[in-house]
Amino acid sequence: MDKTVPRHDFAVFREPGDVLAAASPEAVLEVEGLHTHFETEGGTVRAVNGVSFTLAPGERMAIVGESGSGKSAMAMSLIRLVSYPGNIVSGSIRFAGKDLLKAGEREMNRLRGGDIGTVFQDPMTSLDPVMKIEDQMVLPIRRHLGLSAKEASVRAAELLAKVGIPDPQARLRQYPFELSGGMRQRVLIAMAIACNPKLIIADEPTTALDVTIQAQIVELLKQLTSSTGSAMLFITHDLGLVARFAHRVAVMYAGKIVETGQVEDVFLRPQHPYTQSLLRTIPSMTGPKPARLLQIEGLPPDMRHPVSGCAFKERCAAAQGRCSVEAPELLASSGEPSSGQGHLAACWVEGGLSSVLESREEDELFTRFKADAASDTGRPDLPDFEEGEDVLSVQGLRKQFLRKPGLPWKPAVKVQAVNGIDLRLRRGETIGLVGESGCGKSTTARLLLHLEEPTGGTIAVNGEPLTSLQDESWISYRKRVQMVFQDPYASFNPKMTVSEIICEPLDVMKIGTRPERQRKAYDLIQKVGLDPAYLSRFPSQLSGGQRQRVGIARALALSPDVIVADEPTSALDVSVRAQVINLLSDLKNELGISFIFISHDLSTVRYISDKIAVMYLGEIVEIGPSEDVFQAPMHPYTSALLAAVPIPDPVKERSRSVELLTGDLPSPANPPAGCAFSSRCPMASIRCREEKPALVQFGERKAACHYAHA
Template identity: 60%
Template sequence: MNFLRPIQALNASPTGQTSLLEVRDLHTHFLTDGGTVKAVNGVSFEIERGERIAIVGESGSGKSAMAMSLLRLLAYPGKVVAGQINLNGRDLNRMSERQLNHIRGREVGTIFQDPMSSLDPVMKIADQMIPPIMRHLDMNSEKARAEAIGWLDRVGIPDAGRRIDAYPFEMSGGMRQRVMIAMALSGRPKLMIADEPTTALDVTIQAQIVELLKELTSETGAGMIFITHDLGLVARFAHKVGVMYAGKLVEFGPVKDIFARPCHPYTQSLLDTIPPVDQAERRKLAQIPGFPPDMKLPLVGCAFKDRCAAAHERCFVEAPDLTLRGPGHRAACWKPEGLGEARRKDAELVPPMTHSEEDRVVVEVFNLHKHFTGRSVLPWKVPPTVRAVNGISLNIREGETLGIVGESGCGKSTVARLLLGLDPATSGDIYVDGMAQMVFQDPASSFNPKMMLADIIQEPLVVTGWGNRMERAARTRELLAQVGLDESYMSRYPNQLSGGQRQRIAIARALALKPSVVVADEPTSALDVSVRAQIINLMVDLKRQLRVSFVFISHDLLTVSYISDKIAVMYLGEVVEYGAADEVFRNPAHPYTQALIAAVPVPDPVAEEARMKKPLSGELPSPLDLPSGCAFASRCPRATDHCRAEKPLLQAYSKSREAACHYAN
């Protein structure tokens, strides 16, 4: 079925025709009891047909508020108070709700961050896709079903004719996001708005989704607004990029020009917070001091002035406008060079920590297994068993950081729980010399909101009977200093902190009893890139100062490569590659490691063009039915009959690395 041709004709743009979308001086306010939050403050830009524009910035910069304003999808008390939103020459801001309902889905498609919050869990995919297609494209149910199946097949849903009758909970996260994309495209829109569509996905699935969106926008001629905090994805995906701060665009232009020659201090600072791809000379990540301004208060001068190392007198009294810095490139800064020399202030070298065979081993794991046995519906049936961890062995020395990477479901978090004794092992041995503590992904969910921070930090001390009241208070002040906070935080509550401050408190609590190893499970994934850089620098400093070891679990491979001394790559409960971090990332031996690294977007549009390869296809096999040979064979482009018949063992590949592959190279 060739259902793409009508879209191509529909979205074709004759030379000289107006832009697909023109946004002029958009203002969006949230009218709260505590005052008016001016979330969007005069944003203007254009999108041509087939153009992909990325919008980046920290949380609270106005990205999502701006995007939702375009279709008036803002929840109360949000309201568009001024501006024009012209779609093909028609001002959406002047349309009635009934008129907008015809536009939504038909001419503008939306893809949200969490598909489970957008898909109805008690409705089959067919019941959620077919009625909108019938309404928007004037089709009967039979044709609409065929159209829906065609889109599901187009976005990579296997056996689409059967899966259309599945419920959302019967699909993986990647599959659900594909369904959301199919739904957004099924109305044949001219414009798509994607708000963090890949944030919750593994790097391999993320690469598949990004390539799919690029391919579909090229084929259909649809324009796209892509909101993200991942600057690597911007480099891989976008034609143009807009950088938002305090409700305004502070820089806008072609992606290659902005990455090569950023002009605004905020853009420069964001780019400098990203861990470098080349680890030959490891430098401290740049940090953006302070916090974004309170949008309930009047802004005088440049909104970024209090966090800018190059701010001068004019910045405090007069706000700069966007001015031309190159073809299509505009920036709002009084200084043409932005930060200039101040940009290199935090770029000092981080001396490497030396490790030897004589260093104390603080964690040692031998042939570790963890199996989960389910329940059988029929009493004569053998209950299913999930081998979440299937025979791994590793060790960590004092002051080392072991990074554990792999897709969701590979067993990373199960290993963390086993190391902490939160779950009993099915078999195998774990030796910890000293104490292990945990830092969770979302510290807010692990804090008692009614407890002051001093009590939260002291909780491990109280439970173990450590010291008296004065000694615990002194230890708390010491811990706060170690994580870069002063003693005034002792009397605060969790809701009075930013995300980065909460994670610092979580680290302080983990260090309270002077553990030999800290297990950090996705400790930076919920943070903005600027805050992430602060936490990464903090962990590196603590490792050097206290000689504490870390187990760092993450799907952010750039961060893992920056912070780790050793890396364990996991796949379906097994370690398939293990060794020195620099060597693993510079010259990966296992095909799965190669695929993971190839899927990582790097913040360089030119490099992205040169390195783009076909992303890893398929998803993890079911852990309930593991193949007899290599578990990766079903997705490996180099798999042979030998791979499918005989399971490879983890064996020495070089002096400092092991790999489980018959044809490691």
Template identity: 60%
Template sequence: METDYLLDSDPLLRVRDLHTHFETESATVRAVNGVSFDIQRGERLAIVGESGSGKSAMAMSLIQLIAYPGRIVSGSVQLENKELVGMPEKELNRLRGKEVGTVFQDPMSSLDPVMRISDQMITPIRMHLKLGPKEARLLAIDWLSRVGIPDAEKRIDAYPFEMSGGMRQRIMIAMALSCNAKLIVADEPTTALDVTIQAQIVQLLKELTETTGTAMMFITHDLGLVARFAQKVAVMYAGKIVEYGTVHELFAHPKHPYTQSLLMTIPKISGEKSGRLLHIGGFPHDMKNQIIGCSYKERCSAAASRCHMEAPPLQERGGTQASACWLEHGLQTEGLDKIVSLDKHNKPQTAAVSMNYTKTAAGEADGHVLVIKDLHKHFKRDSLLPWRKAPEIKAVNGINITLQRGETIGIVGESGCGKSTTARMLLGLDEPTSGSIEVSGNIQIVFQDPYSSFNPKMKIGDIIAEPLNVQGIGTKEERRFKVRELIAKVGLEASYLDRYPSQLSGGQRQRIGVARALALNPSVVVADEPTSALDVSVRAQIINLLCDLKEEMGLSFVFISHDLSTVRYISDKIAVMYLGEIVEYGPAERVFTNPMHPYTKALLAAVPVPDPVIESQRDIQLVSGELPSPANPPLGCAFHSRCPLVTEHCVSHKPVLEDYQTTRQVACHAVS
């Protein structure tokens, strides 16, 4: 086997030539297409790649949980020399949980909502470790304490819905480790979490693997997390590993064109802000089709005739590094420059738009298009006890924002800080308790998940035309012409108009969401987490598109996200929200390069940098705890329970958002 030099003689997990197929009526999907690797005891291996690369299918194949109609066609998976492929289900059930633990992306769908945490933890502990009920409960409480659950003795009897997302994920980690598992398979365990909670979870996983000696396979598309957490990295593409090495080798000297391109698509959280982001052209290989030659050839600027005829093997490139490319060093400087150059000129081609957009160059203010004054939104809940008054939830508690034409404001903060409630009020979906919203023109939205906002039975052309039809704008022929202009505006061909949402990729669907938002000639577009569900390369395409539209059409954006690197790239100014209030507000570059509020500093410190050298040298002071409940906010400064600079004055006196050095505003007693 060509990868023998990568493989150890006595690994914890040994995978050899694994193939997993999904048999459908129309075709066979070869999701895992010959994967071989080892995981050593106590080792942290990251698996990275775009959606559809086979990461999750491979991980589920390892523990024999591949869903129908998937099946392992061939290959070997051995845990401590025990063959798992073909093992009877009864034996696999004894192994799962005890020797192999799993942490899934969405803990709420993995935990039983009608069972207490105690029942879900204690049962497997008793089964696998043969302990009595008292001993099993004490062990479960101990593990909950070890993963940072406060008041574990009481919280163990709570239900999952009574916990926050971060707490539920900690419970999943405690469950995975409680039976002394030797290997943890973590499939995107931090994707749905805020950046602060994500940083806490990654640090927790790292510390636990170091103290317990448990090995971990960490599946993610976040290369920053890989740099912070992993020791080894395997890059997957089209069901195969195309590059493998230590985290330092792979980030310092990537050898495969796919890895090199992935690393160049990431917006930076610090340093000089670059121009247009690189994105990888084309789409991943359709695994229903047979692969002839290199699977990456259609997207590679260095592809030669040999690449179209002969598949490159995974071969040694020095040290422990290996890549599946005929070129020893992948794309040279010339090839990388070519990609960047092509991308700079690959802007959406548009026809002469007839919708009377006001053309204003970005940054040339010609009046405010959005003014928010002292905006409040309080929710009143009915009390279960008639003699007890239910607490009022202050979701948004007096914010002020102004937005000029052609300007983008990024609103950042943890879940529960009031970002989405603000967006709903801007769109008229929630009525403010008090305050005012003034919009010049109209306001539209681009949703986080376009697929759930589309009618799956409607063609793309009808989806884009729907706002025009509802408002009765123009004749049928005029609407058809405008729809063709709109789809050209977002960089797609007119042929897509006859397709259905299920026939488009995630990035294409998001472009359609943008086109629909533009149909009514908005002056302001609210983009609510528009890139969070997208791969890093597709994310770059959407960011570039929004920047192009802002420049060409003078559009203004309210960009809501927890991805701070994306927010920094696209925004002109930033509003940092905490518990319904703005705690820092000002120009994006100043906020990112010199944050003043302790919460802003904590958010930026939590963002992982896609460089293992920098990550190893960072003295990261993670914010502790989670966002307090808006139904019972702290007295004084809302952040004081988590702030490293807290004083007695902070506990009793609420800070006011005040001007700081003329360019921004900060609400903090420690800032003068």
């Protein structure tokens, strides 16, 4: 098969020295002065505003920045897939010496999928839901490589095996909806590398994935670029992944690159205030917890209006008079040559924030940037949870689904989604619920909200079991337990104003008069940190962080005792994520609200949670105080989850020896006989495969492992 697949003869970016081989001076990609505008009714949006960079063979370059910074618009411009009303206004894009802006559509179709592979953010919308995986893979392989249908099918199976998908022949015959999120993303990666491209563009390929699947995909991409010599442009807002994966990084803000350089230089010696602020908003996995996460105040500029001076000046503590009138250009940092691809930053103040924080520590505006995760500032005093009342308790909670087969004569399959879990949530406490997709976290959330009827077990509020209550009492329960959804935009009526969205629970419950409800909305919008002027806006007029704040305000409308937050920060930028997490922490401390916080972002879970419950295949395998679980995990699965979390420090990442968790989550329709984790556990013994471990108490913690000890 390999002889039919074209190989590219070029020098690659060597591992681990990050030094380009000198055999081939030609860059894979050269971008110069790229401008992309979108003509809207409200004016011209200058999404990409003069971007320039080069990408060498085998090099992995990360593009980071907040939503709206122009990352995706720039990436789509490179392959001329900017949708209407977008238009590439000016600039130059040279790929392997060819000017793509002058290429015809036939030539671009040959390059896309052939010499240029693309991995999109959402595999479910990128794959055709009514076509089998084989049909979607075979067609481009035949078109670009000229193989027969049989040869293309064999290569498709080889590619699926290469990206770590078990039983590739069976997967080829399946539809996208029959695969997990991680498998669908791997299918897209397989399609992107099918023709050995010279360039791979990956736009947020790991955003919604678990840390274990994320780690596997990142290692896979590293191996592919190293072995094939493909260059990669990796767009993400996860700075930990950048530290683990990239050779070079470019930070975008307001359509421009404001800092770029080798990943070690940018992470360890950032020069631009925006880069410095982004790095300081990341919750730490180690060390004392700060009183509050750092957050970048304000919002990016509206790119419909021309920006005078530096675009970051309104949010920058180091801004000077010159910043308001003159836009800085990318210049070499101190001691570096001005030519080549060294460490460059677009800032008039040498050293950025660091240069002014030392001399103005007394100013709160500046000292908030100086604090970091290593701060010895204590968190606000919380209630004594051991002596507090149980606001919500769950015992033996179960949920079984019947999966109907595709053929009518086959019997339905029983799927145990939640398999007997116990939880005690005290007033003012936050329990973090973590685990891979398919472990039962979201089903548990739906059971707690009574959006699903439990198959077994009890749910009690303030000590009173709900199973003994009449139907009308569920209405009272719904008032006391509210939810914040992962995607607030999908949970809003787009035709309702923010005021109507917040008042909706009050309207449904018929609480108060209309003026009273409006006053409540006015108070709540301020409580979540938004101006009351937002009450008259529609969801489409808000940013992602603003929409999530409105979702929190809606959840607060009925003054609940418990809020279940299901992945509320998974799709947010690090800066917006810090704002939302600080808000939830404030609400917990001020109002005594209890939270069930579901997430796969373990650094965020560590910061906000008092206890951690780790779920695997519908069961809790470890639960205990947050710091104890993070510092000394007792279950091998917890250890694997923590080991997969990337650290935003490239030096530490290079020295880490990460043992990736292999294999896929067992099917809940056919769980293992013994320990559910035994098929993936490196410590598994015969006893583990035959005898199911009980959840045993060890001091303040519980763990379900035969080899767990205090």
